[in-house]
Amino acid sequence: MTVMEQRGAYRPTPPPAWQPRTDPAPLLPDALPHRVLGTEAAAQVDPDLLRRLYTELVRGRRYNTQATALTKQGRLAVYPSSTGQEACEVAAALVLEERDWLFPSYRDTLAAVARGLDPVQALTLLRGDWHTGYDPREHRIAPLCTPLATQLPHAVGLAHAARLKGDDVVALALVGDGGTSEGDFHEALNFAAVWQAPVVFLVQNNGFAISVPLDKQTAAPSLAHKAVGYGMPGRLVDGNDAAAVHEVLSDAVRHARAGGGPTLVEAVTYRIEAHTNADDATRYRGDSEVETWRAHDPIVLLEQELTERGLLDEEGIQAAREAAETMAADLRARMNQDPVLDPMDLFAHVYAEPTPQLREQEAQLRAELAAEAEPDSAAGSESEGRGR
């Protein structure tokens, strides 16, 4: 008898028992971004932390304006400013212990500086003086990453390796809203959740991936909602509220360190400047939108909170500004010196041992340099692109 002939007597068999592996509700982010400044919760925050955040924000803003000025002077090849996003950058740096690792993207120079990296070293990539101006292991800061989201799986692997070695280390990885569309974002979050790796992902949703706004980037309710599909908690925070970003990231880091696995944090913020100094933001957004966000400035928010509670006076504000000026003057002075590069370094670090092919090319360049340095050489040293 065929199935068709049986049809009158057909009774569907019950499906094998199935239920969702996790209740998604606890993983869901709050409906609105978490805020602390200007709410009752602010009173619970350590005043020293608030003052420290403030000093770092003021310094960070000055760093951004100074770096942008350096592009105009030709001292930096390019600078993607994080003006308006300083609360995210600073909080990301301050929540980490010394043994933890930071995985920045190209816009996160400030996070590296706030973590203690020499500002000039942090700018080597953007200056064109080699790619990474520091030893990542020494500072526990991965190289500034230009491809989008590709640093996220590195953070997962490092955090996983640390846990395998029994080390109490957390990795914090930074990515933008555009980066969440990349495959590496998905793969990193999936690996992190499956391995329960001690890693925290911070998405700085600054509204635009160069010119493409968020509504053309994703149809998700929020970027924090993406966490649920991977089985990790998603948190939504006001990215311009330094105290809130610090609190949410601290919770996530604590959770990761305690073996609770990864968290995806979306900080809602705004890129006040253009994508980089080479971009024209007026082509894709209006002034009024920018002005709305200027009114929600991270420094102003924190300054208001501190002033109203009597934790900061005019003298304190002045002191923070002076410290920032000192940093900027030092940065200017050192960036105005021409870096000395050794052309032979081109071959120094391709492999542990140069291949025979690279040795030949090394000899060729050495001979070319020697010919250039020769004072009596007919080609002379004054002409850069001399013909042959």
Add this chain to the structure above:
Amino acid sequence: MTTVALKPATMAQALTRALRDAMAADPSVHVMGEDVGTLGGVFRVTDGLAKEFGEDRCTDTPLAEAGILGTAVGMAMYGLRPVVEMQFDAFAYPAFEQLISHVARMRNRTRGAMPLPLTIRVPYGGGIGGVEHHSDSSEAYYMATPGLHVVTPATVADAYGLLRASIASDDPVVFLEPKRLYWSKDSWNPDEPQSVEPIGRAVVRRPGRSATLITYGPSVPVCLEAAEAARAEGWDLEVVDLRSLVPFDDETVAASVRRTGRAVVVHESGGYGGPGGEIAARVSERCFHHLEAPVLRVAGFDIPYPPPMLERHHLPGVDRILDAVARLQWEAGN
């Protein structure tokens, strides 16, 4: 002194043994990839490693090649020595951004501060009747990326020796495993101490005087067979097995061609933009005055890898190699 009888062993067994020995010798060696744990890999190369060393050291990952390689980068940054498996040649392509943008240049971009000691095992090449996306020869892509070593064994002993050297290397190595040689057997005694072959040295597999066949990986046995067949035609062919595509052993190759005066490069991957063009150019640059004929190439056709029922027409076989050898009786003006 007792003589130990050599037991026949397969290349796959030698690779397993190399992984096991490397893991036993160095606790920082971690094997990872899709199916490498419980199943022991689809080719069984990682068989038994999860059981012996635990799932933390031989890890079944989610199915995601960029994620496998990307997390391995992070693990290497923390001081481990990951050995990742890409399962099949064409499955590695999603991981190319990680490979090219990070793996290959991490040492360089950090000016030596952060080397990445990781090995990427890629079963490659055709001849096993695999369906689409299971038979690519992707070596040219790897060769074109500075910062990577690219090696490929053709014998059971080399499979062991080169894999141990790759894992011990402080630089990333793309370790190309010729799929159709996995079950090829050599007399190789796994109970004897094994030699670890330094990366970057070619070897003369068969000495000869009339011409040199320059080849590697899956084409080595084909070239040896062609050399035997050529004896009937009066040709005494030398066969050079490159073993390492990066770095390239110019010395061994040029010395051979200077002796024989004629050369044919043989490989499975397509000829246009393929390894043979680079090799032929290097030989021409070094041996021009010794050459009696142009350096020829016998390669796969410049087509997407064909379906299994047609692959025998695509893969360079003995006849096609012998045809090329016949063309080496070249006279100016021909």
